[in-house]
Amino acid sequence: METLQIGRAKLTWLNGGVNFLDGGAMFGVVPKALWSKKYPYNDKNQIELRTDPILLQLDGKNYLIDSGIGKGKLTDKQLRNFGVLEESSIDNSLQELGLTVNDIDVMLMTHLHFDHACGLTKKAGDSYEPVFPNAKIYVSDIEWNEMQNPNIRSINTYWEMNWKPVQNQVESFQEELQVAEGLRMIHTGGHSDGHSILVFEDGDETFIHMADIMPTHAHQNKLWALAYDDYPVTSVHQKEKWMDYGYGKKAWYTFYHDAYYRAIRVDESGNRIDEVERERYEYK
Numbered sequence: 001m002e003t004l005q006i007g008r009a010k011l012t013w014l015n016g017g018v019n020f021l022d023g024g025a026m027f028g029v030v031p032k033a034l035w036s037k038k039y040p041y042n043d044k045n046q047i048e049l050r051t052d053p054i055l056l057q058l059d060g061k062n063y064l065i066d067s068g069i070g071k072g073k074l075t076d077k078q079l080r081n082f083g084v085l086e087e088s089s090i091d092n093s094l095q096e097l098g099l100t101v102n103d104i105d106v107m108l109m110t111h112l113h114f115d116h117a118c119g120l121t122k123k124a125g126d127s128y129e130p131v132f133p134n135a136k137i138y139v140s141d142i143e144w145n146e147m148q149n150p151n152i153r154s155i156n157t158y159w160e161m162n163w164k165p166v167q168n169q170v171e172s173f174q175e176e177l178q179v180a181e182g183l184r185m186i187h188t189g190g191h192s193d194g195h196s197i198l199v200f201e202d203g204d205e206t207f208i209h210m211a212d213i214m215p216t217h218a219h220q221n222k223l224w225a226l227a228y229d230d231y232p233v234t235s236v237h238q239k240e241k242w243m244d245y246g247y248g249k250k251a252w253y254t255f256y257h258d259a260y261y262r263a264i265r266v267d268e269s270g271n272r273i274d275e276v277e278r279e280r281y282e283y284k
Contacts, residue, residue, distance in 0.1 A: 051257065208242055260277065262277070
C-alpha cells in the first residue's frame with residue numbers, strides 16, 4: 001500500500017476495487033486524440049479506474065475518504081456494465097495496518113455515487129448493515145438530501161441500500177466543515193450538486209483532494225470535465241479555483257480513481273514536481 005506524509009497527516013491508499021469505464025465518458029467533449037495521450041485505454045476504449053479509499057491518520061484519529069465500490073452488492077449485470085474486475089477488500093487492507101473497520105472514526109464522503117458509497121454498507125441476511133459502525137459520516141446537506149430523494153437521472157447511482165442503514169451516523173453540513181485543525185471539507189457542486197472536496201493545510205504543507213472534479217492526473221486541464229458531471233460548468237469553475245489555490249502553495253493533489261498515480265505535487269505553474277506512483281499488478 002502506498003503512503004504519503006503531508007505535515008501531520010499520513011495518507012494510505014486502501015484496496016477499494018477497480019472498474020473499467022468508457023474513456024469518452026470520463027473525458028466528456030475532449031477528443032480522444034487529446035485525452036488518449038494522457039491516460040491509457042484498452043481495445044474497448046475503456047480506461048482503468050480505481051475506487052480506493054484513502055486512510056487519513058491525523059492527530060490520533062482515523063478518517064477514511066470515501067468507501068470503495070463495496071463487495072457482494074452488485075448484480076452480475078452491474079458488474080459487467082460497470083466493468084468491475086475487482087471488488088473492495090478494505091478489511092484486508094486495514095488488517096495489514098493493524099486496524100479493523102471498527103477503528104474508523106470518521107467517513108469523509110465527497111459524494112454518494114455508488115462507486116464511492118457502496119462500501120458504506122454490507123449484506124446482512126436479507127438486509128444491509130453499516131460497514132463502519134463507529135464512524136461519523138460527513139457529507140454535504142445537498143448530497144445527503146439528493147441521496148434520499150434522487151431525481152430521474154441520479155436514481156441510477158443513489159441507492160437506498162447505501163444510505164438507509166447508516167442514516168443515524170450521518171452528519172451533514174452546508175458550505176464548509178472544519179473537520180479538524182487544518183482539515184476542511186468544502187462543498188463545490190459540479191460532478192454532483194452536493195459534491196465536496198477536502199483541503200488540508202499544515203504550515204507549508206498542503207494537499208487537496210478534488211474527488212471527481214479532478215478524478216485522475218489526466219484531468220488536470222481545467223476545461224476537461226466528465227460526461228458524468230451533472231453541472232460541468234460548475235466543475236470547470238471549481239477546478240480552476242482550487243487549481244489556482246493549490247498551485248500557489250505547491251500542493252499535493254490526491255486521487256481516488258487514478259490507476260497510475262496516487263498523488264502528484266505541482267509548482268506555481270502547475271508543472272509536476274513530485275509524485276506517488278501506484279504499484280501495478282495483474283488482475284486475476
